Amino acid sequence: MFADRRRVVIVSAALTAFLAIGTFWLVRVVLGSTRAEFVAGTGVPSSTVVIPDPVVGSSAVPSTVHSPEGTTAETTAETTPGGTPGGGTPTTAASPPSGTPEDSRTPEKSRTPESGTPTSSRPAPDPPVPTHAIRVGGALLDNDTPRTMCAVFTNTRLGATVTVTGVRVSGRLEIQPGGCAEDSNTGGRPPCERNLTLAPGNGCFAETVADTTTAGEYRGKVTLDLRVRCTSVATAACDVAVLRDDPPTSDRPAVLTWSDTGATTLCYRVPAADSEDSSPFCSSEPQPDS
Structure with missing residues (x-):
């Protein structure tokens, strides 16, 4: 009777150990690694999130962590062999996703008036001659x-x-x-x-x-x-x-x-209405103004 109980305890301990080892290897097979690397854009590394190793016998299952959408790729500058920025022209490792603002570190192009813009250089007209x-x-x-x-x-x-x-x-x-x-x-x-x-x-x-x-x-x-x-x-x-x-x-x-x-x-x-002379000409003798 006592021997049967010992067998049951040994078998239960063995099953528990087997179950813990199986769970550990199953997690490694499914996740592939204890470290998940996340990419912003195609082939461009972004932030790295470390997932702690699962504790043997723990019932907690680690959740998958996703990188935030719209992560901006880092902007770098080309350098000359001496280490001096070549021309100071920034180059971008990858284009940012649509709708994402550009990296604030990228200098804004200065806006200058277009060449050839006419300016008002005509002299003021002469003032009128005083009279x-x-x-x-x-x-x-x-x-x-x-x-x-x-x-x-x-x-x-x-x-x-x-x-x-x-x-x-x-x-x-x-x-x-x-x-x-x-x-x-x-x-x-x-x-x-x-x-x-x-x-x-x-x-x-x-x-x-x-x-x-x-x-x-x-x-x-x-x-x-x-x-x-x-x-x-x-x-x-x-x-x-x-x-x-x-x-x-x-x-x-x-x-x-x-x-x-x-x-x-x-x-x-x-002329009078009953006059036979309808001429508008006056007589030759001048008359006082009326």
Whole structure:
């Protein structure tokens, strides 16, 4: 009886030892080694994790440890035989996985302006030539009245180009080009209008009509507003008293403005409704302005 118990104890101890040895070798066969090496990227060593040897008879089974995803391969620099970095150009052992930021040790390329980029080197435009405007009683244009309602202004005596800045008429008349434009007495001149320039020898015409339909003869005078730019007092248009003591120059020109009221009186006739004479021309006898 006692001998049977000893056999049972010996057999149990042998089975326990066999089971422990079998478990040890099974773990070595399955894991291949007590050290697991992990790779980031293809063929590039990364971090090494040491797994402790299993304790014989222990029920604890070591778990497999995985390297964190996105481990960045180490960046190295090429060196010359003397050990000095060759050109300082870093080389990477393996490209980092997609979406992974580059190694912070890799120097960032300096950003410089592209060659050939145009720069603003054009000189600032010259400032406008200073001028001062003076209102004067300037020289007059020649004035003619080829028809009772038409006036012709001609630049024959000013000796400079003038600009028309306004046209107006007095009385019950208004400026309105019409038949005078086709009249040979106007000499093919254009109508007097604002911003029209009159060089020496050129002129313009002003035609009027009554601003009412009530029968009668309506008279008035046409006035042109003029402007001239003077750089001396050599011309009649610029030879005025206000400039003689301090003559203008090309560096300091003067602008003169004045008004020229025609010497003759224009007249437009509105015929009566029952009149047989429908002519717009007034009688030869001048009548007071109305």
